[in-house]
Amino acid sequence: MIWPWRRAVQALVLASVVLFPFIARYGHYLWARQTEKMLSLWEGSAAGLILRGTDALMRAGLPMEESGVAGRRPRKALLARADNFVGSVPWSARVFGVSLTDLLAASESALAAGSLLSVLAVGAIIPLIATVLLGRVYCGWICPVGILLPLIRRLRALVAFLELPVRDVRFSKKNKYALLGAAAAITAAGGLPMLHHIYPPAILSRECHSFATVLFDRAESGLFGFPWGFATGGMLFLGLVALVEVALAPGFWCASLCPGGALYSALSRWKLLRVKRAKSACIDCVICDQKCPMQLQPMTDKTGAECDACGVCVDACPTRALSIRFSRTDAALLILFALLLAPPARAHHIIGIPHYAYDKSFPQAPVLRLRDKIGPYEVTLTAYPGNPKPGEKSEIHVYVADPATNAPYEKPVLLEAHRLRIFGFQEKIADAGEGLVDMGLHKFQVFYPVEANYEVVLVLPGLDGTSTLRFPMVIGEPGSPWRDVALFGGGFLALVVAVRAVKIKRARAAARERIA
Amino acid sequence: MSELTRREFLKNAAATGAALAAGTALLRPAAAETGVIRPPGALEKDEFLSRCIRCGRCGDACPSQAIMMFTEANGEKFSLKPGPGDDGTPIVLPRQQACNLCQKVSGDYLRCTEVCPTGALAKLLKTEVTTKVRMGRARLDKNLCYSYNNKTCGVCIRACPFPGTAMKTGQGERPIFDSNFCVGCGLCERSCIRYPQAIMVVADA
Numbered sequence: 001m002i003w004p005w006r007r008a009v010q011a012l013v014l015a016s017v018v019l020f021p022f023i024a025r026y027g028h029y030l031w032a033r034q035t036e037k038m039l040s041l042w043e044g045s046a047a048g049l050i051l052r053g054t055d056a057l058m059r060a061g062l063p064m065e066e067s068g069v070a071g072r073r074p075r076k077a078l079l080a081r082a083d084n085f086v087g088s089v090p091w092s093a094r095v096f097g098v099s100l101t102d103l104l105a106a107s108e109s110a111l112a113a114g115s116l117l118s119v120l121a122v123g124a125i126i127p128l129i130a131t132v133l134l135g136r137v138y139c140g141w142i143c144p145v146g147i148l149l150p151l152i153r154r155l156r157a158l159v160a161f162l163e164l165p166v167r168d169v170r171f172s173k174k175n176k177y178a179l180l181g182a183a184a185a186i187t188a189a190g191g192l193p194m195l196h197h198i199y200p201p202a203i204l205s206r207e208c209h210s211f212a213t214v215l216f217d218r219a220e221s222g223l224f225g226f227p228w229g230f231a232t233g234g235m236l237f238l239g240l241v242a243l244v245e246v247a248l249a250p251g252f253w254c255a256s257l258c259p260g261g262a263l264y265s266a267l268s269r270w271k272l273l274r275v276k277r278a279k280s281a282c283i284d285c286v287i288c289d290q291k292c293p294m295q296l297q298p299m300t301d302k303t304g305a306e307c308d309a310c311g312v313c314v315d316a317c318p319t320r321a322l323s324i325r326f327s328r329t330d331a332a333l334l335i336l337f338a339l340l341l342a343p344p345a346r347a348h349h350i351i352g353i354p355h356y357a358y359d360k361s362f363p364q365a366p367v368l369r370l371r372d373k374i375g376p377y378e379v380t381l382t383a384y385p386g387n388p389k390p391g392e393k394s395e396i397h398v399y400v401a402d403p404a405t406n407a408p409y410e411k412p413v414l415l416e417a418h419r420l421r422i423f424g425f426q427e428k429i430a431d432a433g434e435g436l437v438d439m440g441l442h443k444f445q446v447f448y449p450v451e452a453n454y455e456v457v458l459v460l461p462g463l464d465g466t467s468t469l470r471f472p473m474v475i476g477e478p479g480s481p482w483r484d485v486a487l488f489g490g491g492f493l494a495l496v497v498a499v500r501a502v503k504i505k506r507a508r509a510a511a512r513e514r515i516a
Numbered sequence: 517m518s519e520l521t522r523r524e525f526l527k528n529a530a531a532t533g534a535a536l537a538a539g540t541a542l543l544r545p546a547a548a549e550t551g552v553i554r555p556p557g558a559l560e561k562d563e564f565l566s567r568c569i570r571c572g573r574c575g576d577a578c579p580s581q582a583i584m585m586f587t588e589a590n591g592e593k594f595s596l597k598p599g600p601g602d603d604g605t606p607i608v609l610p611r612q613q614a615c616n617l618c619q620k621v622s623g624d625y626l627r628c629t630e631v632c633p634t635g636a637l638a639k640l641l642k643t644e645v646t647t648k649v650r651m652g653r654a655r656l657d658k659n660l661c662y663s664y665n666n667k668t669c670g671v672c673i674r675a676c677p678f679p680g681t682a683m684k685t686g687q688g689e690r691p692i693f694d695s696n697f698c699v700g701c702g703l704c705e706r707s708c709i710r711y712p713q714a715i716m717v718v719a720d721a
Contacts, residue, residue: 024576031579092571092633101633105569109634112566117635175532191566197542209572367612371595382711397711440659
């Protein structure tokens with residue numbers, strides 16, 4: 001039985017992908033001595049729950065005691081622990097002081113910059129050696145996408161149940177080498193790494209970081225809703241891959257298109273770990289060929305460098321003819337090598353006091369500083385608080401100056417506020433008015449009646465040509481109308497699926513009755 | 517094995533091309549957006565962008581949470597929008613949280629430069645801060661500064677980690693900058709009590 005081990009390792013990696021960003025944030029609050037404050041402020045919210053969970057996880061086994069004071073959070077010990085988990089698993093992370101960098105990351109960075117720095121080589125050496133010796137184990141055992149995609153592919157059962165066409169398009173496994181080669185050429189020529197935009201594990205870990213950042217940043221300014229807007233373009237790409245996996249070509253990404261898979265396969269030509277087949281036991285049943293997620297043929301020993309040592313064929317074989325193994329000399333060499341790799345001891349001691357003014361304004365001051373240009377002038381608009389609650393007074397300060405001469409704009413500045421309704425409709429909530437002029441600043445006070453998206457419009461009547469500037473202003477957590485449309489669309493789709501499923505179920509039951 | 521038919525070829529070329537197109541579309545060279553402040557030790561712009569693999573280690577390691585990954589959500593409060601080449605790269609938004617140069621953190625190195633796996637942030641000793649860190653330079657707008665308008669303030673002078681060199685005290689606590697010594701940490705910008713602040717750190721062009 002190989003699969004339980006493999007799934008356990010993958011689940012561990014996936015958990016790290018999700019947890020590392022939270023641990024980092026937790027570490028930040030520890031540095032700032034704000035953990036207790038945040039925990040009590042965020043009681044009952046998702047952010048508070050996550051912080052509490054992270055705290056419990058990190059504190060496991062440590063007594064609540066620091067410098068002889070019982071009941072005080074063991075800050076130094078926790079910081080030392082948090083320092084063991086830095087970065088984006090598995091793209092590039094420092095785990096227990098050992099720097100590990102994906103070979104794809106390392107090669108695209110070195111290629112784009114045109115030289116290899118020793119720091120980078122140090123981080124890539126363990127993955128490189130592991131790949132050369134063990135082959136594409138990264139894909140089968142480490143990559144978190146390897147556990148997510150099979151889960152998503154379960155939706156194919158739903159597609160089949162709904163009597164929609166279930167397609168199984170196969171692509172050539174050579175595609176990924178073409179992709180890798182082309183991308184390498186573009187990277188080398190353009191001087192910018194590109195593959196992390198389309199490499200699912202890199203996207204996944206970036207999105208997890210983005211999620212934690214947006215969630216906690218919003219919580220710091222008192223907003224506790226779901227952090228929509230954390231997703232970047234990479235999320236769209238992941239969604240697209242998932243869609244194709246379900247609807248069109250299961251397993252296509254890992255087997256035929258993943259640039260990381262291409263690199264790992266290319267490096268594992270002389271690997272030692274291989275699928276062995278006992279010819280006498282094999283009954284040519286083709287089960288292994290059908291089950292192989294990499295679309296290889298273990299029954300005829302056609303596995304080679306593409307094999308990711310996932311062990312699916314080994315588990316599936318009814319006569320136990322297949323196994324994954326080293327030759328005996330290889331194994332001896334490996335053990336020797338593992339001894340060489342024993343991690344060096346590493347001392348921590350971290351004492352730190354956050355800097356001046358950290359506590360005073362932590363949660364961080366709700367800063368909003370929007371800038372734009374109009375005519376020869378540069379306009380800076382700040383609002384305090386930046387994202388006020390409905391009914392709360394918001395101070396808007398506008399500074400208009402000519403950047404060339406640094407002369408402030410002397411003529412009047414008017415400010416209007418509009419509430420934005422869906423599809424471009426607006427509603428004026430504050431008429432154009434002149435503000436208080438103080439040392440070059442135009443100061444306005446605006447009250448926003450309800451939670452919504454607003455637009456602050458500045459009018460500079462003294463200017464020729466365009467004289468209005470528009471700045472977005474978000475009050476509370478109104479979300480975007482597009483989100484509502486998407487939620488509605490998703491709900492509608494789910495309803496259609498459910499209705500169709502019920503219909504099919506009834507039709508089948510009726511058919512059975514007719515036969516009986 | 518199977519013959520490579522035209523249909524097969526087109527199908528595979530389409531799949532590869534689509535993936536490649538997605539990558540290059542997101543890659544397009546960074547838009548004209550300049551002037552973002554990079555963490556200490558960052559190489560010059562082009563080389564930094566080539567070396568950085570957008571892993572976020574520096575942000576995780578930063579003890580004062582000053583390093584943010586440049587995403588639309590993080591930039592929008594400051595009217596900053598990442599160009600495609602900038603997406604996910606580390607920036608410092610000093611008005612929100614300035615870099616304290618790991619002044620009161622133990623260890624010999626600046627933490628972000630110590631964890632950077634690619635050398636996009638060159639590893640820097642804390643003793644090298646004054647000579648090797650150039651995140652930007654502070655620029656003062658005298659129209660906005662209280663001290664230059666006969667109201668003494670001096671908050672920035674108290675926040676500066678290099679008082680007397682990077683920032684000297686003038687009459688009525690007027691800050692006087694010396695850009696030869698300013699490392700661009702942004703602590704003055706962070707501490708300024710005016711909204712909008714009178715001091716802004718601008719990246720070297």
